[in-house]
Amino acid sequence: MAMKEQPKTVYRSMQGKEIDMNKLINLNETTPAVGNMRVNARGDELGVGGRIVRKREEIIAASNPQAPVPDQVNIRAVAPAPVVSAPPVAPTIVVKDVASMDPEGKE
Numbered sequence: 001m002a003m004k005e006q007p008k009t010v011y012r013s014m015q016g017k018e019i020d021m022n023k024l025i026n027l028n029e030t031t032p033a034v035g036n037m038r039v040n041a042r043g044d045e046l047g048v049g050g051r052i053v054r055k056r057e058e059i060i061a062a063s064n065p066q067a068p069v070p071d072q073v074n075i076r077a078v079a080p081a082p083v084v085s086a087p088p089v090a091p092t093i094v095v096k097d098v099a100s101m102d103p104e105g106k107e
Contacts, residue, residue, distance in 0.1 A: 030042065030044075032050055040052070043056040043059070
C-alpha cells in the first residue's frame with residue numbers, strides 16, 4: 001500500500017544545521033524499538049534476529065477486518081475536531097446561618 005506524502009518538516013538547530021525529520025523517520029523505520037514488544041519503529045512485528053514476521057498492515061487488518069488500513073500521516077497536520085461546549089449553568093448559592101451553627105461542626 002502506498003504511503004501518503006508527509007509535509008516537509010525541516011528544523012534548524014542552535015548550531016545552524018538543518019535537520020529533516022521525515023528523512024530521519026524514513027531512515028530509522030526498520031530500527032527495532034526499545035522495549036520488550038518486539039516491534040520496529042514502524043510497527044512491524046519482529047521475530048528471531050530482528051526479521052519482520054508480520055507487517056504493520058497485516059496486524060491492523062487482522063485486528064479489525066472491516067476497518068480500512070490507514071496510511072501513515074502526520075497527525076499534527078490534521079486539523080483538530082471542533083469542540084462543542086455545553087450551555088453554561090448558573091451556580092447555586094447556599095446561604096448558611098452562622099449564628100445557629102455548632103462550633104464543633106456538628107450541625
